[in-house]
Amino acid sequence: MSGDFLLGVNYWPRRKAMYWWKEFDAREVIEEFTQIRELGLKLVRIFLLWEDFQPKPNTVSDSAISNLGTVLDTAKELGLMVIPTFFVGHMSGLNWLPKWLLSGRPHERFLTFSDGRVVDSGAINIYENPLALESEKILLETVGREFSSHGAVHSWDISNELDNVFIPRNPEVARRWLSFVYRTLKSVSKKPVTFGIHQEDIEGDKHFRVPDVAKWNDYLCMHAYSVYTDFTEPLDPYFVPFTCVLTRELGGKDVLMEEFGMPTTQGTTKRIKSATGKRVMEHYLVNEKEAARWLEKTLRLIKAVGSIGAVYWNFSDYYPALWRRPPFDRAIHERFFGLFREDGSPKPGALVMKKFAEEQCDPEGIGVKLNVPDDYYSNPKENMKKLYLQFRGVVEHDSEPWGSSNRHDSARG
Template sequence: EVRQDFYRLAKFNFKLVRIFLTWEDFQPTPEHIPASALDNLKTVADIAYSNRLLLMPTFFCGHMSGVNWVPAWMLEKSVGKNRFPVFSNGSLVGNNIRNFYIDSDIIEAQKWQLEKVGLALKNHPAVWSYDLGNESSNCVIPPDRRAAHYWLKVMTVQLKKYGGNKTVTLGMHAEDLEEDRHLWPQDAALSCDFLCMHGYPFYLNWVSPQDVYVLPFLALVTNWLSGKPVLFQEFGLPTQPVIASPLPASESYGTCPLWTETEGLAYYNKAMKLLQQVATGALGWCYADYSPALWTKPPLDLNPHERHFGLFRHDGSPKPAVNTFMEYDSFCPLPFKPISHQYSHIFHGMDQNEFYINPTYNLRRLYQQYKKNIVNAEHPE
C-alpha cells in the first residue's frame, strides 16, 4: 500500500510527505519501542527514497482529526470533560491526558523514543526534517512559557544528538495564535530551525469559511513573532464525494460544509499563489480521502467532513486540485528562502512580546489591515 501511495505521489510531482508516528504504536509502554515499528519506519523511508520523495516524520501523535490518540500509560486516573475525545487501547475513554510538558517520567519516555527513532533513521537520505508534534496544544497545554521552552529545548537537543544533522520543527496551528497557550512562536524559535503553521478558515470565527487570504496572513504573523522561516504545513478543504456514498446522505455531512471539487481547485490555486509570496513551502491536507470502511469509526463517525479532505479520492483517483501542485512543483521547502517583507508595515508600532496580551483582538485588527492592503494591491484604482 505504501509503495502504491508513494508511487502515485511521485507521479504527480509531489516532493515532501509528512508522516505520523502514532504514539501508541511506537511506544506502547514507556520503556518499549517495538523493533517492528522501527523496521516498518525504515522500510517506509526506503520506499520514499526509491520514489525520490522526502519525509517529515511527526512525533507524539497525538492530536489528529478531532481526536487525541494516546497510549494508556499517558492517561491520568482522573476522568474529566475533555475538549476532544480521547482514544486509547482500541476505544474512546474519558480519562484526562498527563501533561508531558512537566511530567518528568513522560519527558524521559519521549527522549527514549527520539533516541530510538533518531538512530533508526540517522543519515537516511529520505528524511528531510523532524516535527515534534501535531497541534499539540489540543492535547495538553503547558502551564507556562518556561515549561514549554524547557520541553522544546530538551526534545530538540535529544533529536539532534541521535538523529543526525536534520532540521527540527513544531506543527503549530491558528489556535496557538488566537489564544495564549504558553507556547509562543518566539519561544519555539529558540529551539526549532523553522516553524510550521496550519490554517483552515472554516474553523475560524473571524473570517468567512472560504477566506483563503487568511492563510498567508497566519504565515506572516508567525514569521513576525518568531523571526524564523515558516512552512505552511497544513491547508485544504473537504470536498463533496463524487463516488457513490455507501451511507445515507444525512450521515455524510456534519457541521462543517463540504465544497465541490471545482471549488476545491479554485481554493488551492489561490492559496498556492498567495502562500508562495510569504512561506517557504506548503503542504496540502491531506493525501487521500478515507475508505468508506472506516467511516463508522472514530473520528470519522462524529466528524464526517474529515473523510473528504484528500487531494485524491478514496479509490486513488486524483481530484482536480492535484493539478495545482503540479503547476507549483518548484514551490517546495528546499532550500529555505527569505520571506517577503512587503507587508511588514502592518506590524508597525506593535511589540511581539505584547501580542499575547489580547491575541484574538490583535489578530482581527492586523488582518483587517492586511486584507485591505492585499486587496488594494490586487485591484489598484
C-alpha cells in the same frame, strides 16, 4: 532554511488512516507514494502514532521502527522527502495515546483512542511528569539515532498540535519542554527540527507562543484552515497566507505552511453536522471545483508572501469501511479532506497541485510588514483580527488579478 519552494502533502493511507501502523502494508505505501510523486510533490509529512511506536514507557516497538524504515526507503527510491512527526498525539478530532500515558481524568475537549477503544481520559502532564519525560527521551533518541543520516528525512517535527492533548501550565513550562526535546533530538541527529503548531496558538494563548517556539525550532510551521475561522469566509484565499506572515513576524524565522486544506463534496457546497472533539458542530463540505479555485489562489499567495513551502491536508479521502471506525464515525468532515477521492481518482485540487508543481509557478513576491505589537499575546484574537485587515489591505491590492477576492465563491451564501 533556503532552496526551492517545498510542495507536499500530509499522509495517511486511504484504506487505513490512523490504523496504518497496526495494519502496515508496504505495497500500499509504494502505490500511494507513487501517486504523490506523480503529482510532482516533493514532501510527505507522516505521523508516528505514539501508542504504536511506544506501547510501553521504556519500549520502542521494533516492528514500528522497521516499518518506518520501509516508508523512508520507499520515499528515497521515489525521490520524496519525509517529515516524521513525533508524539501523535492529537489527530483528526481524537487524541491517540498509549494506555500508560492516560491520567484517568476527562479531557475538557477531546476523547481519546487507546488500546483499541475510545475512552474519556486525558493525558498525564507530558511536559513535567518524570515518567513522560524519560519516555519521550527514549523515543526521540531511538528514532533519531536510527534514521539520523537517512537521505529521505527532510526534518523532524516535534509533534502535531500537542496543546490539544495537554496545555502547558504556563509559557515557561512550554519553553523548558521545547528546549529539552530540541536538545535531545540534536544530540543524535543533525536534521532540522520544527514543531507543528496551529492557528489556535496565534488566535489565543495556549502557552506555545510563537517567539518561544522559534528559539527551539530551525524553521517554523503553521497549520491554518480558513474553513475553521470565525472572522472571515470559508473560501477566503488570504487567511492561510496571512498566518504564514504573522507566524514569521512573531518568530523571526522561515515558515512552512505545514497544514491547510478544505473538506469537499462532488455536489453543492453544504453545511453538515460533524464532531469536533466531544462537540457536534456545523462544518462545511465545499464543492470540489470551488475548493480547487480557492486552492490555486491560496497556493500562489503562500509562495508570494515568502513562505518556504505548502503541505496540503490531506493525501486522500478515506474508504467507506473506515467511516464506522473512530474518528470518522462522528467526524464526518474529516473523511473528505483528500487530494484524491476514496477510489483513487484525483480531485480538481490534485490537478491544481500538479500544475503548480509543473509550472514552477513564481508569482511576484509581495513584501508585507505587519505592525505586530510587542504584547501580542495579551489579546491575541483581537490583535490577529486587526493584523489580518492590515494584511488584506496590502496584499489584495498588490496581488490582483490572480489573488483577487473570492467572496463570490464563498460557501457562506
